[in-house]
């Protein structure tokens with residue numbers, strides 16, 4: 509099955525279907541969490557296998573990526589750079605101590621590919637989080653990225669059909 513991957517089209521759909529998605533999100537709350545996880549996992553397995561993230565990279569241009577102190581340490585080793593220099597150049601730290609990459613698009617993005625792919629952060633690996641359990645608790649966050657992530661867009665559209673929300 510061919511999935512939609514044109515970012516401009518998907519962004520436009522995000523605007524045009526904002527109201528529909530809002531209704532869909534509310535309708536999903538009537539379903540059991542385990543049932544939703546099963547449906548999302550089944551669809552996501554097909555969609556994420558068919559969409560090549562290395563031809564997209566859109567999340568790397570739009571997301572704030574949180575990283576842990578351990579990940580900063582590990583990356584400093586990989587980049588052969590003192591941790592203090594790495595933090596100064598690429599990391600921002602909130603007053604509460606949360607660390608995140610200091611640039612959007614991400615500094616490590618090279619064309620549409622991650623320049624540190626083998627060492628990318630947990631949040632990068634997990635996005636868009638559709639393989640995890642607890643989809644029902646992440647509905648809002650997932651729908652927020654409907655217009656920017658082709659995987660989310662296609663999974664949500666297929667869910668609408670599967671759950672008879674649309675014909």
Ligand code: SF4
Pocket residue numbers: 567568573614615616617618621622623624625628629632
């Ligand atoms: S570290 Fe790599 S995968 Fe993560 S946001 Fe940056 S470019 Fe994307």
Ligand code: SF4
Pocket residue numbers: 559560561562564565566567568635636656657658659660
């Ligand atoms: S996770 Fe979504 S936005 Fe990120 S590269 Fe893959 S398809 Fe694109």
